[in-house]
């Protein structure tokens with residue numbers, strides 16, 4: 001057993017949330033007993049999440065894609081495929097997404113397809129690796145990090161560990177969140193205003209920034225799936241912190257995504273809103289009013305009235321595999337409440353005939369992700385604060401190795 005440095009690794013506090021909505025019970029109290037029932041309950045949960053939390057996003061638009069391919073990037077380790085995804089129904093000066101895909105050179109040369117880790121980045125695609133082949137986009141120049149101006153090439157190399165991911169036989173794909181929404185707090189910026197008029201929900205339920213970023217990830221999935229070198233069924237969606245919230249939302253609501261891996265996603269991500277003594281609904285909607293639908297803020301101080309919680313979002317991933325990764329010292333994201341969300345979502349995997357969680361969660365540090373015991377929903381921690389490093393990525397890829405077909 002590990003020594004618990006905080007109370008965040010403690011036992012479940014689910015008993016303190018008697019009003020936690022049961023994912024396996026319809027709102028009218030009818031139990032969910034079969035796979036067919038779950039399809040209907042899944043639709044109900046999606047609807048509630050749109051209405052009360054993230055807002056309504058538009059459907060998949062018609063896209064136009066232009067692609068450029070460069071071999072021998074990352075000191076020869078990768079072929080880079082840069083795809084510009086623009087939207088046929090929008091004016092030419094509307095936002096577009098620059099997707100950078102790094103494919104392992106040996107797989108490309110052998111004509112082999114690979115699973116792909118699709119990560120949402122904050123600082124620009126060019127920050128993920130130090131290679132002049134990666135375009136520094138206009139968006140990156142304008143919003144290239146939390147400070148003014150583009151981040152330097154490769155400044156996030158130790159964060160994304162792209163060459164390590166490639167060495168494990170996975171491709172790495174990424175787009176910069178600011179391509180879709182710069183997170184400036186101004187709802188007039190980014191792609192959302194172009195679609196607001198056609199959203200189906202009532203006023204106040206228009207998509208927030210997190211839903212827009214998630215939609216952007218889904219547009220990247222549109223682009224990735226037809227690529228020869230990509231295994232269409234083996235796309236992992238990944239993101240850290242606010243990008244982890246968007247990654248979870250994207251993966252939960254898009255069944256084409258093969259594995260979902262939110263990292264330190266916290267409130268609005270894997271952490272339950274109920275009994276959450278870290279970032280509350282008031283904190284997050286106060287500091288980041290654009291992230292959610294406007295309706296969400298009304299649950300501040302009355303979270304018990306929220307007809308869903310984050311375990312319901314997680315449950316939408318079932319029966320596909322989900323790994324939630326957390327830092328034991330990352331208090332603000334509340335790993336304890338994220339683990340409780342994993343526990344509370346598990347029955348949905350079991351109903352659908354998938355294995356649930358391993359006996360001894362959380363998995364920790366160097367604990368082996370053992371194919372015999374790991375299950376389809378997992379919570380993994382390292383002894384860190386709010387950060388990403390190779391150890392976390394290895395845990396995600398170990399988990400993916402178990403669930404994907406192997407033969408890399």
Ligand code: GCU
Nearest residue numbers: 241242243265266267279284
């Ligand atoms: C803030 C915010 C978190 C978010 C984080 C980040 O701390 O409160 O919800 O996850 O920023 O994205 O870095």
